[in-house]
Amino acid sequence: MKKQLKRILKITGWALVGVIAGLVIYLCVVSADFLQFTITGISVGMVYALIALGFVLIWKSSSVANLALGQIVLISSWFTYSMMAQADLPFYLALPVVILFAIFLGWVIERFALRPLIAQPILSLIAVTLGIGYFIEGIITFVWPTSVAALPHIFPQEVVRIGPAVISQEYLWVVGICLVVFVLLTVFFRYHRMGIAMRATADDQMAVQACGIPVTRVFSTSWMFACVVAAIGGILISSIGGITHGLVETGLKSFSVVILGGLDSFVGAIVAGPIIGLMENLGGGYLTRYTWAGVRDIIPFVVIIIVMAIKPFGLFGEERIERI
Amino acid sequence: MSLPCGIRNHSYAQDMAIVRTRTQWGLLLGLLVVIFTAPLYLSGYWMGVFNTIGITLIAAIGLNILIGYCGQLSIGHAGFIAVGAYTSAILTTRFGLPFPVALISAGIMAGLVGIVFGLPSIRVKGFYLAITTIAAQFIIMWIINQWGWTGGQLGMTVPFASVGGYVFRSGASQFYLIIGITVVCVFLAKNLARTKVGRAFIAIRDNDLAAEVMGVNLLYYKLLAFFIGCFFAGIAGSLFAHYNVSLTPEQFSFRDSILYVGIIIIGGLGTSIGPIFGVLFIRLLQQVLTINVVPFLENSLTMFPSGFASGVTPMLFGLVIVLFLILEPRGLAHRWALFKASYRLWPFSY
Numbered sequence: 253m254k255k256q257l258k259r260i261l262k263i264t265g266w267a268l269v270g271v272i273a274g275l276v277i278y279l280c281v282v283s284a285d286f287l288q289f290t291i292t293g294i295s296v297g298m299v300y301a302l303i304a305l306g307f308v309l310i311w312k313s314s315s316v317a318n319l320a321l322g323q324i325v326l327i328s329s330w331f332t333y334s335m336m337a338q339a340d341l342p343f344y345l346a347l348p349v350v351i352l353f354a355i356f357l358g359w360v361i362e363r364f365a366l367r368p369l370i371a372q373p374i375l376s377l378i379a380v381t382l383g384i385g386y387f388i389e390g391i392i393t394f395v396w397p398t399s400v401a402a403l404p405h406i407f408p409q410e411v412v413r414i415g416p417a418v419i420s421q422e423y424l425w426v427v428g429i430c431l432v433v434f435v436l437l438t439v440f441f442r443y444h445r446m447g448i449a450m451r452a453t454a455d456d457q458m459a460v461q462a463c464g465i466p467v468t469r470v471f472s473t474s475w476m477f478a479c480v481v482a483a484i485g486g487i488l489i490s491s492i493g494g495i496t497h498g499l500v501e502t503g504l505k506s507f508s509v510v511i512l513g514g515l516d517s518f519v520g521a522i523v524a525g526p527i528i529g530l531m532e533n534l535g536g537g538y539l540t541r542y543t544w545a546g547v548r549d550i551i552p553f554v555v556i557i558i559v560m561a562i563k564p565f566g567l568f569g570e571e572r573i574e575r576i
Numbered sequence: 577m578s579l580p581c582g583i584r585n586h587s588y589a590q591d592m593a594i595v596r597t598r599t600q601w602g603l604l605l606g607l608l609v610v611i612f613t614a615p616l617y618l619s620g621y622w623m624g625v626f627n628t629i630g631i632t633l634i635a636a637i638g639l640n641i642l643i644g645y646c647g648q649l650s651i652g653h654a655g656f657i658a659v660g661a662y663t664s665a666i667l668t669t670r671f672g673l674p675f676p677v678a679l680i681s682a683g684i685m686a687g688l689v690g691i692v693f694g695l696p697s698i699r700v701k702g703f704y705l706a707i708t709t710i711a712a713q714f715i716i717m718w719i720i721n722q723w724g725w726t727g728g729q730l731g732m733t734v735p736f737a738s739v740g741g742y743v744f745r746s747g748a749s750q751f752y753l754i755i756g757i758t759v760v761c762v763f764l765a766k767n768l769a770r771t772k773v774g775r776a777f778i779a780i781r782d783n784d785l786a787a788e789v790m791g792v793n794l795l796y797y798k799l800l801a802f803f804i805g806c807f808f809a810g811i812a813g814s815l816f817a818h819y820n821v822s823l824t825p826e827q828f829s830f831r832d833s834i835l836y837v838g839i840i841i842i843g844g845l846g847t848s849i850g851p852i853f854g855v856l857f858i859r860l861l862q863q864v865l866t867i868n869v870v871p872f873l874e875n876s877l878t879m880f881p882s883g884f885a886s887g888v889t890p891m892l893f894g895l896v897i898v899l900f901l902i903l904e905p906r907g908l909a910h911r912w913a914l915f916k917a918s919y920r921l922w923p924f925s926y
Contacts, residue, residue: 317702317703317706319651319706319710365898365902368902369901369902372901372905374702374703375643375647375649375702375845376901376905378649378702378703378706379837379838379841379897379901380897380898380901380902382651382834382837382838382897383834383838383893383894383895383896383897383898383901384894384898385834385894386831386834386835386838386890386891386893386894386897387890387891387893387894387895387898388894389831389887389890389894390887390888390889390890390891390892390893390894391887391891392887393883393884393886393887393890394884394885394887394888394891395884395887397880397881397883397884397886397887398881501714504710504714504830507707507710508711511704511707515703544718544722544723545722546718546721546722549714549718550714550715550718553710553711553714553715554711554715556707556708556711557693557696557708557711557712557715560696560699560700560704560707560708561695561696564696564699564700564704
């Protein structure tokens with residue numbers, strides 16, 4: 253009985269997905285506004301997915317919930333600003349420096365804050381990342397007291413016409429770069445020794461330790477990767493919208509991606525990112541008329557509450573069964 | 577409960593008593609006398625500091641019941657405080673209700689909102705719950721920012737608290753009002769931990785599945801924890817509104833929510849004395865930093881761009897939270913317990 257019900261639910265779910273996708277494509281063809289919202293939504297959603305991947309990486313390998321993600325995004329955007337606007341480096345030189353900085357940041361956080369807390373209760377692990385976030389926010393105010401800045405243009409500025417819609421080229425570049433990073437990460441996890449070790453650690457930490465894989469180094473690497481991915485996300489999103497304190501909120505919004513996709517699923521993050529981006533942009537575009545201003549920024553948080561109520565482990569997440 | 581050398585309990589009532597020995601009674605009365613005569617020798621400035629400490633303490637006690645006793649992580653406490661503050665402000669300004677009614681309704685309203693956002697706690701815990709409460713914070717603050725009755729970004733002005741025609745306008749009267757309610761709240765929280773409800777909370781914190789198997793109604797007690805925790809937050813918010821007189825949404829930021837979690841971690845989770853230590857530590861540190869350190873840094877290090885020193889406070893708070901988690905996860909309350917233990921047998925060494 254329950255099995256049948258589940259099957260029916262699954263079929264209706266997929267049918268619903270198909271109908272919605274069809275509707276979106278139809279509306280894209282019909283309305284220029286809609287097409288514009290869709291493309292910006294998907295590209296912003298890709299960035300969310302990128303940042304969310306950083307979260308999933310850490311969660312999978314060491315089951316630490318990194319709530320400092322927004323602050324990591326913000327500080328790497330500011331660092332990029334320093335490199336490009338203040339030190340006047342061209343982008344192809346600034347990018348490696350920023351990536352090195354992100355690697356260093358990840359190493360420091362893991363080594364000095366998370367390593368001493370291995371095997372502590374989840375509350376401590378969450379609270380310590382909150383503390384790190386607070387600390388990073390302090391550093392940001394300390395080093396860059398001006399609260400708003402614009403990143404120099406990285407991508408060409410000419411607009412692109414897709415059918416009836418006029419779209420800034422930046423969005424297409426963002427989508428392209430995100431896809432490249434996804435592919436790189438997938439290849440890394442599939443073929444590189446460290447990637448395989450990280451997947452193995454996510455699967456069974458005890459067994460991995462017994463095999464002689466240095467688990468602490470795996471944790472450290474996953475933090476470095478997460479920070480690099482978050483930094484790239486930060487550069488992309490601040491090249492479109494400038495650097496403001498709102499980037500912290502962007503980091504928090506990417507949690508809705510994580511929740512919707514499932515905490516321990518890469519595929520989930522990649523699928524859920526564009527969905528959240530679409531919902532945010534379409535909702536912001538069409539709902540603002542009927543509700544209060546700023547509804548756009550609140551949609552991801554509403555999604556979190558809804559997902560929690562209906563399917564707390566997300567679309568692709570693994571449901572953990574607890575035993576006493 | 578640990579007793580001094582040579583003291584025995586002869587009845588259950590004696591065993592359960594909070595204040596056991598004559599020395600403890602003396603200390604308690606002395607403390608109360610010191611607290612309630614404070615307006616005589618404190619300057620207006622320090623009374624303001626202690627008012628803030630009292631309000632923060634009420635909120636921290638609520639959060640301690642939620643996180644420390646019941647184990648339900650909430651990182652949206654500032655949002656629930658805001659609900660209380662705005663409820664009280666709207667009730668007194670728009671509906672002309674007296675302050676005591678507004679105070680209680682603020683608590684109940686915040687508690688009900690807490691229950692709504694606490695509903696997912698039945699199915700999820702840990703990180704999921706943390707994210708839900710973060711979402712709650714942002715949704716609540718969005719509504720407050722946009723809703724007409726709350727004055728939006730401009731905020732609203734609130735009358736001073738008044739009971740039966742007497743207006744709490746002077747510094748001393750506000751001090752008595754706030755500290756009086758704080759003392760009552762501390763007493764309530766201390767007692768709550770010893771009742772059936774408190775024991776159920778602790779059982780849920782330690783292992784909720786085991787608690788359920790033992791017959792603790794998880795749905796009821798988790799939502800009750802959310803209600804009580806947010807009720808305290810609402811009381812704190814109402815007091816804040818009528819003490820601060822003007823309300824703006826920026827006063828209830830996400831940063832503050834993190835700070836409240838930090839406060840109870842520094843103080844010691846799941847102890848009744850912990851929030852007191854934590855609040856004193858954080859608020860006094862904040863005072864020293866904003867009054868002494870930040871202007872000093874601004875004036876002495878002129879080569880940095882202006883405004884840089886305001887980053888020192890969050891930096892230090894973050895550092896303190898991380899260091900406490902690593903070095904003393906049980907907080908200042910544990911240190912205090914160790915201190916008391918080492919003096920229990922004093923001056924005998926055995």
